[in-house]
Amino acid sequence: MNRRERLENIIAILKKEYGESKVMLNYNTPFELLIAVILSAQCTDKRVNMVTKEMYKIVNTPEGFANMEVEEIEKLIKSTGFYRNKAKNIKQCSIDIIEKYDGKVPMNMDDLINLAGVGRKTANVVMGDITKEPEGIVVDTHVKRLSNRIGFVKTNNPIIIERELMKWVPKKYWFDYPNLLIRHGRAICKARKAECNKCGINEYCKKNI
Ligand code: SF4
Structure with a gap:
């Protein structure tokens, strides 16, 4: 064979x-999925789901994160580990999405990997679950x-x-x-x-x- x-x-x-x-991360929008995947680096999906469940009640849009101080984001995501880097990336990624992509998560590899904190793996997970056609x-x-x-x-x-x-x-x-x-x-x-x-x-x- x-x-x-x-x-x-x-x-x-x-x-x-x-x-x-299907990814094991809970989300309602492509942006929520993107943030959850960023948080899942070196962290279990279960922990990420616990964190996002509470966090998305407070903030779940690029505008919301872009307007927050990095320290505020750090507090929300602390238990996922590497929270300083992740918080910085989440804020910058949100700003990028607003400024370059009209507030919407782009659905192609080249644009996704240009966002702060997004590498090939994250991009493939996001594109895969949203479009079922990763690159x-x-x-x-x-x-x-x-x-x-x-x-x-x-x-x-x-x-x-x-x-x-x-x-x-x-x-x-x-x-x-x-x-x-x-x-x-x-x-x-x-x-x-x-x-x-x-x-x-x-x-x-x-x-x-
Ligand atoms: S458990 Fe893993 S190593 Fe063992 S047969 Fe299955 S796939 Fe192969």
């Missing part, structure tokens, strides 16, 4: 297992680990992993692939221990072929 066939099987099985792909493949710690364990790549460099995957993974899977692998990485193929005996895709994993 070639890797393309393995991929097709893995996606089909994980879709059945975990349902439709790349999100490579986080789970995608990195599982892509190696399954045998699709042989490197820990996220940039090379994304580039390698984009060469052969069909575009229609660029959203599903990372989202499903992230769920599987959290549930079964964990960092500390891969629970291969409980794994629904084990016959398509490098470990067993």
Whole structure:
């Protein structure tokens, strides 16, 4: 079986297992999602959801954040870690969105990565969940680990992993692939221990072929 066939099987099985792909961050608008993804760096989705649930009752627009002092934003997001940098980026990103994009989050890679605090990964998560058509493949710690364990790549460099995957993974899977692998990485193929005996895709994993 070639890797393309393995991929097709893995996606089909994980879709059945975990349902439709979706980020685990709660949001009502693209801007709320963007801010949640910025906050999720080095922080769990659960913690981010707790923080944004309260914060978005107070402020949830580019205008709102742009008009706040950085220190006020810091207080709201402190428990997500790296809060000084994140607060500075959230304020600047909000100003950028107002000044350059008429208050709306742009939905293409070039414009998104020009916003403060937004890299390729953040841009792909936002575009993926809003449009379901990201311009790349999100490579986080789970995608990195599982892509190696399954045998699709042989490197820990996220940039090379994304580039390698984009060469052969069909575009229609660029959203599903990372989202499903992230769920599987959290549930079964964990960092500390891969629970291969409980794994629904084990016959398509490098470990067993
Ligand atoms: S078989 Fe094991 S290593 Fe492979 S994906 Fe499943 S849990 Fe991970």
